[in-house]
Amino acid sequence: MKxxxxxxxxxxxxxxxxxxxxxxxxxxxxxxxxxVGRSKRGLYAWKAIFSQPELVGGIVTSLELAAIVxxxxxxxxxxxxxxxxxxxxxxxxxxxxxxxxxxxxPGIVLVVGVSKIYMWLSIHWTESPLTLxxxxxxxxLPYTYRxxxxxxFAVDVHTLAEAARTxxxxxxxxxxxxxxxxxxxxxxxxLVISIALVLGEYTISSLLNYKxxxxxxxxxxxxxxxxxxxxxLASLIFVLLLLLLMPTAKRHGKALLDVxxx
Amino acid sequence: MSQLTQEAITGSAAxxxxxxxxxRVTPYFGVLPFLTLATLFLLWPTISVMTGAFQDSKGHxxxxxVHDVWTSSTHLAIFKNTLLLSGETxxxxxxxxxxxxxxxxxxxxxxxxxxxxVSATGVLAQFGGVMLAFGFVxxxxxxxxxxxxxxxxxxxxxFANPSWLYGITGLAFVYCFFQIPLMFIVFLPxxxxxRPNWREASDSLGGSTWEYWRxxxxxxxxxxxxxxxxxxxxxxxxxxxTAASLISQGSIITPLEISGSLSSETGLAxxxxxxxxxxxxxxxxxxxxxxxxxxxxKVSKWEKS
Numbered sequence: 001m002k003x004x005x006x007x008x009x010x011x012x013x014x015x016x017x018x019x020x021x022x023x024x025x026x027x028x029x030x031x032x033x034x035x036v037g038r039s040k041r042g043l044y045a046w047k048a049i050f051s052q053p054e055l056v057g058g059i060v061t062s063l064e065l066a067a068i069v070x071x072x073x074x075x076x077x078x079x080x081x082x083x084x085x086x087x088x089x090x091x092x093x094x095x096x097x098x099x100x101x102x103x104x105x106p107g108i109v110l111v112v113g114v115s116k117i118y119m120w121l122s123i124h125w126t127e128s129p130l131t132l133x134x135x136x137x138x139x140x141l142p143y144t145y146r147x148x149x150x151x152x153f154a155v156d157v158h159t160l161a162e163a164a165r166t167x168x169x170x171x172x173x174x175x176x177x178x179x180x181x182x183x184x185x186x187x188x189x190x191l192v193i194s195i196a197l198v199l200g201e202y203t204i205s206s207l208l209n210y211k212x213x214x215x216x217x218x219x220x221x222x223x224x225x226x227x228x229x230x231x232x233l234a235s236l237i238f239v240l241l242l243l244l245l246m247p248t249a250k251r252h253g254k255a256l257l258d259v260x261x262x
Numbered sequence: 263m264s265q266l267t268q269e270a271i272t273g274s275a276a277x278x279x280x281x282x283x284x285x286r287v288t289p290y291f292g293v294l295p296f297l298t299l300a301t302l303f304l305l306w307p308t309i310s311v312m313t314g315a316f317q318d319s320k321g322h323x324x325x326x327x328v329h330d331v332w333t334s335s336t337h338l339a340i341f342k343n344t345l346l347l348s349g350e351t352x353x354x355x356x357x358x359x360x361x362x363x364x365x366x367x368x369x370x371x372x373x374x375x376x377x378x379x380v381s382a383t384g385v386l387a388q389f390g391g392v393m394l395a396f397g398f399v400x401x402x403x404x405x406x407x408x409x410x411x412x413x414x415x416x417x418x419x420x421f422a423n424p425s426w427l428y429g430i431t432g433l434a435f436v437y438c439f440f441q442i443p444l445m446f447i448v449f450l451p452x453x454x455x456x457r458p459n460w461r462e463a464s465d466s467l468g469g470s471t472w473e474y475w476r477x478x479x480x481x482x483x484x485x486x487x488x489x490x491x492x493x494x495x496x497x498x499x500x501x502x503x504t505a506a507s508l509i510s511q512g513s514i515i516t517p518l519e520i521s522g523s524l525s526s527e528t529g530l531a532x533x534x535x536x537x538x539x540x541x542x543x544x545x546x547x548x549x550x551x552x553x554x555x556x557x558x559x560k561v562s563k564w565e566k567s
Contacts, residue, residue: 007368014365018358018442022386025397025439028407032400072299080296087289095293098300104547105308106500108517109540112524112533113307138304202391202503207521218392218507221399229400232393240385 026233033230045226046234055231058216061129065212066198068133073144073194077137078187081148082179086161099145102138107203110135118208129210136198143197144190151186196239308544315541319534327534328541337519341542344499344515347430351437352494358438359445359494360453360487366446367453380450383443390440391503398436398508402427430514433505440501441494448493452486489557496550499543516543 036042050056081099084091102110114135121131157179164174180187202214213235221228318324331337366379401407403424412421426432456479464474502517513519516539523535 011365011368014361018362022382022439022442024408025394025401028401029397031407032405035405076296076299080293083289083292088293091290091293098304101304101308103496104544104551105304106502106517106540106543106547108500108502108520109311109543110304110307112520112536112540113311114303115524116310117302117307134299134303138300141304196385196388200388200391200393202507206503206506207524214392214503217396221392221396221507225396225399225403225405229396232396236385236393239388240381243381243384 026236029229029233033226033233035226045224045230048224048227049231049234052216052220052227054211055216055220055227058211058213061211062199062201062213064130065133065136066195068130069136069140069194069198070191072133072137073140073190074187077141077144078148078180078190079175081145082152082157082175082183085149085152086157086179096145096149099141101141103142107139108207110138111204111207114204115208129205129212132205132208132210132212135204136201139201139204140190140194140197143193147186147189147193148183151183155182157182192242195242199235199239311537311540312544314534314537317534327538331535331538332542337539340513340519341516341539343430344517345546347434347437347515348495348498351434351441351498352491354434355438355441355445355494355498356449356487356491359442359490360449360483362442363446363450363453367450379446383446386443387440387447390501392507394436394439395504395507398427398432398439402432402435428509432508433515436504436508437498437501441498444497445490445494448490449486452483452490456482485557485560489554492550492554492557496547496554499546499550 033045034041034043036044081095084095105113118131125131160182161174161179164178169178199213201212202218205212206215206218217228217231217235220231315328316323316325318326362379366376369375399406402409402421406424408421409424412419416422420426427435460478460482461474464478469477500517502521505515505518506521509518513522520536520539520543523539524533
């Protein structure tokens with residue numbers, strides 16, 4: 001399509017304005033984190049990242065949390081969604097409502113609700129921050145549910161499951177070796193979003209006094225802004241790389257966080 | 263003969279009814295593990311906040327805490343601030359995000375520009391909280407990139423004194439950073455659904471660009487635009503981490519107020535306040551999301567065809 005000059009100018013000025021607004025903090029972070037003293041430059045802050053034991057502890061905790069959340073996603077959420085889709089169509093609507101509920105409950109409100117449970121857990125069972133994985137598994141539901149149900153509707157899982165059963169596959173084999181592999185793309189995008197969400201979570205962990213990655217970045221930021229900025233930029237790049245690993249079919253034209261996927 | 267078969271069938275059905283009822287129930291056991299987890303960490307907490315707003319410390323029904331909170335001028339002023347902040351950033355984010363998605367959508371459908379934007383916005387919309395706050399401190403804070411730059415040649419201009427960043431203006435400015443990418447994500451599919459043949463039809467009937475937009479483009483996109491704006495509103499309204507990390511003193515928005523009353527010394531006495539405020543927040547988000555769902559239905563008519 002041939003475009004008029006006016007339209008072209010207009011289009012590029014929009015792109016320029018928005019890009020510079022979005023790129024500005026990122027450039028500034030690069031600049032800020034390589035500052036040493038007044039006028040010198042150096043990688044001191046970047047090198048100091050791993051010499052901060054608390055920060056490394058926070059990173060490890062958040063990675064462990066991400067691993068547990070992924071396990072919950074793969075062995076609890078995905079099988080349940082598939083199971084309801086195949087066997088209990090009557091529960092589809094209620095399940096969808098439960099899965100979308102976290103969108104209507106602001107994180108800060110969820111903290112008010114779960115604080116009692118976590119108080120009880122820390123007194124009677126464990127103070128381990130890994131218990132956060134349960135509430136994180138709830139936070140990821142809206143995103144995982146959408147990508148899973150879109151994937152389930154895209155392939156005819158009913159016929160597949162029936163064929164598997166006729167050929168003598170057990171229920172668990174049908175679920176884990178036949179149905180779930182066919183919706184791999186949906187599962188993968190749910191997985192990546194979950195990791196990004198867990199690594200970026202601050203509200204719940206900070207208010208329940210657990211030392212996760214974001215809580216530690218914030219603490220370091222109170223003393224040494226340069227290191228905190230370096231870590232923030234590093235984790236931004238990490239998440240960007242992670243999202244680039246997404247299955248391309250899903251990335252192509254379609255949005256990652258599209259909670260409205262038909 | 264036929265009577266016999268009939269009997270045989272009903273007979274076996276009668277014998278098997280217990281087993282069959284059992285067979286009908288067993289699939290429901292499959293959802294129990296998930297349901298238990300969801301009840302403990304999602305449903306029960308939600309219900310406890312909602313009902314807790316209407317209970318006194320002994321668990322009796324009362325309107326006291328809700329009444330106290332929602333007639334207090336401080337709480338109301340802060341709540342209004344939060345609504346305004348969410349509304350402003352939703353509007354700015356929606357307009358800029360919509361323009362951005364139009365600019366990107368008019369490029370090559372398989373072009374590198376589009377791919378970069380789709381990937382980058384996925385990250386940037388997630389890039390909230392602590393890291394974003396540090397990003398803006400590095401830009402407009404006391405030793406920030408822009409601040410040092412501006413100070414050297416215009417020491418009395420707006421950007422030279424960074425105190426604006428740590429107030430409501432700063433929050434609005436920072437929130438747009440995740441609002442614009444989110445708008446791009448949710449609005450791009452709508453722009454993609456503007457069919458080129460509508461434009462061709464308008465052109466061949468002698469319509470100008472302005473007429474095309476006024477009579478076709480804008481009416482078709484309006485439900486989508488409003489729906490996306492509502493989503494942005496809920497997004498800003500629920501946000502906590504960015505504000506918490508940027509603003510260390512004072513509660514200028516309701517989420518900060520809730521966290522303040524949760525973690526203050528007299529924690530237990532204020533649990534009721536936290537719950538009453540939470541109730542107000544959930545009420546707003548539920549209304550917004552309900553409107554959003556209604557608008558989505560209107561949208562689907564165009565997008566499905």
